[in-house]
Amino acid sequence: MRHTYIPDTTLTEGQRAFRADVRAFLRSDKVRRSVETIRRCPPDREAGPLEVYQWLGERGWLAPNWPERYGGAGRGVAEAAIVTEEMCLAGVPDDAHVLSVDIVGMFLLHVGTEDQRRRILPSIASGERIATVLFTEPGCGSDLSRLTTRAEPDGDGWRLHGTKIYNQKTQFSDVGLCAARTSEGPVPYHGITLFLVPLDSPGVTVRTIENMTNDRFHEVAFDGIRLTESDVVGSVDDGWRLLNEMLVLERTGIDFHAKIRRWLDSVVTEDLLSDPVLAARHAELDAHLRAAHALAWRVITEIGNGRQDPATAAMAKWYVTEQARDVIRFCLDATGLPGLLSSWDPDAPDLGLVEAACRYAPTYRLGSGTSEVMLYIIATSALELL
Known part of the structure; x- marks a missing residue:
């Protein structure tokens, strides 16, 4: 098999050198053997946290554009794209990387509190933690404005009720970024809030949905799981704006x-x-x-x-x-x-x-x-x- 590498005409010399280092590592025998083991997984099994992610994390490469204090390498968006590109070209599964680093991690990096960042980001950047995304709902399709999952006020927090569907890596995740309705507004886009939901809490039920790929989808039902102010990502009722801004990165x-x-x-x-x-x-x-x-x-x-x-x-x-x-x-x-x-x-x-x-x-x-x-x-x- 040959690979066509398009010239990096927009990259600096330093970024080209970074690509060469990442590519050499991902083409190493150690990584090749690990990827082959993953790809030979039978259809009734799905890979969880990958040792390749942890090897990248040791170098600060799994989330290279994150600050070093959160486990990154303090590099830029181009270096993050280089890692993603080289992972995919080398056959390293990237779905957990997209969910954990590119979506959940980037939301927290941009609008999360310092406590949320310190609790969640280092373990994602090290490859030890997988986080998932809980946006899509039954009957809503691509229109998140129609979501019906509700976070109802309960003292100084909320109680979460509703169902999310087609979520990936949920069985390996202990936290999910969830969009829920916290109030009614003049238009359906108003009143949506993002929460960090602990998936190992009472009141969370996960059901596997079989599909034609080797990756499992899941349905996640919430039956009154309690959330607190520390679980809110961004501001209350500001979820729609954040979703539109941040999903450009995906x-x-x-x-x-x-x-x-x-x-x-x-x-x-x-x-x-x-x-x-x-x-x-x-x-x-x-x-x-x-x-x-x-x-x-x-x-x-x-x-x-x-x-x-x-x-x-x-x-x-x-x-x-x-x-x-x-x-x-x-x-x-x-x-x-x-x-x-x-x-x-x-x-x-x-x-x-x-x-x-x-x-x-x-x-x-x-x-x-x-x-x-x-x-x-x-x-x-x-x-x-x-």
């Missing part, structure tokens, strides 16, 4: 791009490129992925410069994830029937990468905001069509 598309790039590169051989039809299709897909990479890094550069434009992020996320379908079709044509063998089959090429990609590819249009929602953001914010 929509760079850099992680999706790296995984799709890895799929494409995994099937490229000299024999394949000698076929003019497949070579032409490969060249077209390669061009699309290079454009997707440029869009993703444009968002990262803007964030690094203190600008967070939801429309630019939506463009990148939409364009990147729309490439998944065409790339996986090409991979299937290139590999034929052997490409459908799963990772636990000893004859599977590249540990069943293409077969797994077939199951994961449809989810890319849904994760971090559906393609339809991204197009709506582009239409309203960038093109002013609505």
